[in-house]
Amino acid sequence: GAGVSQSPRYKVAKRGQDVALRCDPISGHVSLFWYQQALGQGPEFLTYFQNEAQLDKSGLPSDRFFAERPEGSVSTLKIQRTQQEDSAVYLCASSLPYGQGEKLFFGSGTQLSVL
Amino acid sequence: AQSVTQLDSHVSVSEGTPVLLRCNYSSSYSPSLFWYVQHPNKGLQLLLKYTSAATLVKGINGFEAEFKKSETSFHLTKPSAHMSDAAEYFCVVSARTGGSNYKLTFGKGTLLTVNP
Numbered sequence: 001g002a003g004v005s006q007s008p009r010y011k012v013a014k015r016g017q018d019v020a021l022r023c024d025p026i027s028g029h030v031s032l033f034w035y036q037q038a039l040g041q042g043p044e045f046l047t048y049f050q051n052e053a054q055l056d057k058s059g060l061p062s063d064r065f066f067a068e069r070p071e072g073s074v075s076t077l078k079i080q081r082t083q084q085e086d087s088a089v090y091l092c093a094s095s096l097p098y099g100q101g102e103k104l105f106f107g108s109g110t111q112l113s114v115l
Numbered sequence: 116a117q118s119v120t121q122l123d124s125h126v127s128v129s130e131g132t133p134v135l136l137r138c139n140y141s142s143s144y145s146p147s148l149f150w151y152v153q154h155p156n157k158g159l160q161l162l163l164k165y166t167s168a169a170t171l172v173k174g175i176n177g178f179e180a181e182f183k184k185s186e187t188s189f190h191l192t193k194p195s196a197h198m199s200d201a202a203e204y205f206c207v208v209s210a211r212t213g214g215s216n217y218k219l220t221f222g223k224g225t226l227l228t229v230n231p
Contacts, residue, residue, distance in 0.1 A: 040224075
């Protein structure tokens with residue numbers, strides 16, 4: 001596609017509900033990242049995939065957060081039993097095989113509000 | 116470990132005047148450094164990047180940044196602000212975390228306001 005696509009654009013969940021956020025990276029991009037951006041803060045790293053392999057998940061805040069990319073393309077970030085502190089914008093980014101200076105292409109994000 | 120400090124959370128300038136957004140970094144390895152811009156309801160867009168080539172880096176929309184290793188700084192500048200420059204700006208450091216893995220660390224952002 002033309003860019004990184006994320007859906008839904010907005011998600012409202014009641015506390016305790018499970019949510020699934022989708023990311024469609026740019027075709028051919030093997031590296032995929034998830035970031036969490038709280039209101040008024042910079043994005044914080046959650047997890048990183050190279051193709052279908054999850055190489056780094058050190059940023060996932062708890063075991064309620066789970067990410068997958070089973071076929072090395074589309075990725076889903078799942079949050080179980082959502083809490084109010086999970087409210088944030090979740091950003092997905094993709095790149096060619098990621099090296100130190102590689103440019104990331106970001107989606108517009110999914111804004112999650114947990115009530 | 117790596118980190119980024121954006122020294123100003125908010126900068127306000129008049130249209131046509133210079134812009135200076137300050138960033139200091141810390142990295143155990145030779146870093147790559149980036150500036151990204153985020154307009155409301157839009158995705159982050161790369162302005163420019165430094166990857167150990169020329170220390171003065173030119174980016175899009177007239178922005179440039181200078182890498183100063185002795186000061187561990189990577190300040191973003193523009194000679195003349197335009198109304199369309201109003202946005203949130205993020206300084207980002209990328210460094211190796213081990214093996215072939217790299218991690219991008221974002222600063223907290225600087226909100227640039229441009230007054231007519």
